[in-house]
Amino acid sequence: MKIIVCLKQVPVKDSLLKIKDDETWVHEDDLSYEINESDHYALETALRLKEEHGGEVVILTMGADRVREAIKQGLAKGAERAIHINNESFTTIDSNINAKILAAAIKTEQPDLILTGLQTDDYGSAQTGVILAEYLGLPHAGIVMEIQKQEGSIKVKRELESGWFQSVELPMPALLTIQSGINQLRYATIKGIMMAKKKEIKQPTLSDLGLSESDVAPGSSSLKFQKIYVPKKTKQTQFFEGDPKDIASQLVDKLRNEAKVF
Amino acid sequence: MSLDILVVAEQRDGELNRSTLEAVVAAQNLGKDLGGKEIGLLVLGQNVSDLASELTSKGVNEVLLAEHDKIADYTPGGYAAAVKQIVENENPTYVLFSHTYMVRDYAPKLTTSMQKPLLSDCVRYVMDGGNPVFTRQVFQGKVDADFVLEGDGPHFVSFQVGAFNADNLDTGTSGSVRNADISMDDVEIRTKVLEIFEGVKQEVDLSKAERIVSVGRGIKKEENLELMRDLAGVLDAEISASRPVCDDGWLPLDRQVGSSGQTVSPKLYFAVGISGAIQHIVGMKNSGAIVAINKDPHAPIFDIADYAVVGDLFEVIPAVIAELKG
């Protein structure tokens, strides 16, 4: 089974974000990056499927040079090879463009399964995976918790809301978006890290993928990004300080007499 | 009649998803702001005409009913195909959804098939020069980003669950049901639905609770739940948790609050050791009084708390219990 895993590198979760003066984005120079959480689970899921059923895991990612670290991490954990579409300029907030590029890279690979994370921790549109499936003309299932491979098809457990689940069967090839926390992530071992250096990282250009700059220009979409900013706090929060006893008496007083929750 | 704003309702087994009415409120607001627009509510499924009739009283101009056995069970292929036909026929300016798990699963497919973008998971909009500017959160709720939609539409927008309050529904208008023709013959449903099941029997209905003590990873160990149960006891509150606590099995899944658990709005929501990931916040932000105790002063839970303590919960909680016991 050939599985492609789409990985995105995002700023680490507790990053201190500083917004640029022109409000176009955050300052990226001082940020540290990590593999997007649900993508990481997608990778783990792919590796487990491969270990159970044989085949290969191919990492697909786009972004600047820095994403090499995420790729290496994936290779160290056991992926066979990687495709890195290295170009800063078209890493956009537009899921459509991102999916279009990923689709172009996947077309020649003919995978049996494509796994993506459910959503990224930076843009968080939760769309790229589903759009990618549509561009590739493949069936998909979103928010996947479990995968069972069958003959020519897969059975997956999807998460619905409020503790409900859905079990569905899809023909392969198919695309699945993976929920975080569905398995235990492995740690890259030094052995894996040393082996990673021999693994292939292909870096196709846009034209290698049969795309032109205009295909990936953000201007063509009717969705226009305006600016980012730190959200205004809508609530007046009262903070209590002091020793625990003081805090407790102030808090209980407010709950009784101001919020009247009893 | 031509519809300006189409809201796509969500149902399972004829039962309306509670957030659909929030999307209707969003549509009503937007309709007013755009100068009195006609609102339609689309109900999809099989044998859902009763629901459709019921929804005529929800303040929309029209309820569109699309029934077919290929959309009896939800599949992304079936839903995307059906909604696409209806949008093409009706040609509304806006198509609005509540950003549910189902919408995440098929809406991007739908919009891509129509070569349109989906502006997903918006938390609000403001009018600017007669046009709405939509806000969605990025970086897990730490930063807001504004977007506009240019051109004629249809524009597809989904709103975060809880972004609008269903209590504000204006039921002044009543509509009628109209059957929307869809042709599903050429639509191949590749996803086979095997079963839909409840992961854990929902034994507690937290949505009815008046007071809730909710615990997060900050309690560190399962043993510390005892202290939280003591607190819940003196507050006469139900106990709930954020996802990681339930994932670890410290509390059953039916006590999980958040996008994958229950949505609650008690009079008192007492969050202990919960940092406030966006997935949790959407499930509780409409609570009355929110108390947050957390060690990390940057925890996002403090942004929505009414009463906050930055500190060690193992010191503060026993003191609160003692104080409540008087």
Next chain:
Amino acid sequence: MTQSERESKSFCKAMFAGNIAQDVISPFPEMDAEEKENLNLILTSLRQFAKDNVDSAEIDRSGEIPKEVLEGMAEMGLFGMSIPEAYGGYGFSVTAYNRVFEEVAAIDASLAVTFGAHQSIGLKALILHGTEEQKKKFLPQLASGEKFAAFALTEPGAGSDAAGIKTTAVKNGDHYILNGNKIWITNGGFAHFFTVFAKTEMENGEQKITAFAVTRDMEGFSSGKEEEKLGIHGSSTTEINFDNIKVPAENVIGPLGKGFKVAMEVLNSGRLGLAAGCLGGVKKLLQMSAEHAKNRQQFNTPIAKFEMIQEKITAMAVDAFALESMVYMTTGLVDRGDVDYSIESAVCKVYASEAIWRAIDHGMQVAGGIGYSKEYSYERALRDARINLIFEGANEILRSFIALSGMQEHGEYLKTVGKALKNPLSELGVITDFAIHRIKSYVSSDRFDDVHDSLSSEVGKYEEYVKELHSCVEKALTKYRKDIIHQGFILERIADMTIDLFGMAAVISRLDGMLKAGNPTKVKRELTLGKLFCEEAWRRIRRNSRQVTNNADNLRREVANDVYEFNGYNLDLMG
């Protein structure tokens, strides 16, 4: 040829002669790009592992590192990082190994001590001096973490005076009979492999120290109960006893009778590791303290804004920067080979162990009351850090070593006192075996040339005070001659001058490399830290150098003697 047998360059020793061996430290050593990439991956993996699995408060409380933690680290391959690939390890450079060790120490002190006792010192003698057979036999299972190693030198009567050990190994046919006991053995409770030092009789009848490979399964081996310690509770520290153990002759590590030198080489490596570990601790404390300072409000102001808090934060940051420069300068020298780094590693150890102690002091003060509470990790950090000033060479013996081995070279250079100095040195056991080093012909001068313009004032001060060190050494040797070994007050000042001068050199070399590499605005933070360190360092050096000749040492001696004579303070204002 072992490290100590070949002639090698020593940057610090050259400074004693007023020379700046710039070719040794410039350019600042840089890690190979591929290893750097691998190192970063290891660090990412290790951090995630620690976040998920290591609970330091629990380790401290229970006095145990959970088995799963050690197994997890073993699975990651961390216990074999520095072991050559031929023996089941990964052959990482000393620099990469120490950078990982730094991270382990930032995670948990007990874990670091366990890790270091295994890899920095426990199995190091095997790597440096083991035979092919020994390496093949022992290293693979130590690399995999299946078994752990320990280093056994210290005895009840032989701490800093390591040459005074009493454990004996008597040749009996094809084996040795080992008798004696060792104390304060880290990993003693569970390690399988021990590098043990014992006295053996040489052909000429002389008793000399030899290193042996001893395993727990040998008959007559036993370990005592766990010591109850102030800190590093999760680490195992026990006595180990040898009761007529039969150790095969093929288990001798290194040349017969050269065990002392083996031990000193291993400890050179250990001290560097310890220094890297302290660096990890300083960085962590700085982060905790800065975060607390920003969050804690008093007088409606975050205390971070108060300058007396800033002073502490700054001091920690400057220490971290200088220490980082010194440690990775030295590990770079080790990786390069052909350099004698014995003084440098001692310098790093002394500076590092004192820097972390200062950091605890500052951090706890910034934290205020909560720093003193068991609920927070400051008090644990305090308990854990204190040992660093004591083990792997107490700072006092290391200061003597720094000053004396520097002056010994200088003594030879001066010729007049060279001979006189050579003998008395043997009185200080630890130091004797370093006497064989020779200063190689340096490409050296008294100038630090071609340094980036932004560093000209630092370079000027550095050059000035290298001359000053040379002059202090000359004065001290002229005045005290062979009695210099008893002049602890003077030795301490000379050692401290050496430490600060090496710090300045490492900082200047690091900054120079960065400035020349490119964009000066990217170096801004480093430049500020480095300049502040140099500013403070030369002032300390100036004070120390003045006190070499102008001091109150006589009063000090008198006070000490009085206290000893009167068994304590023994004065009472009221009576």
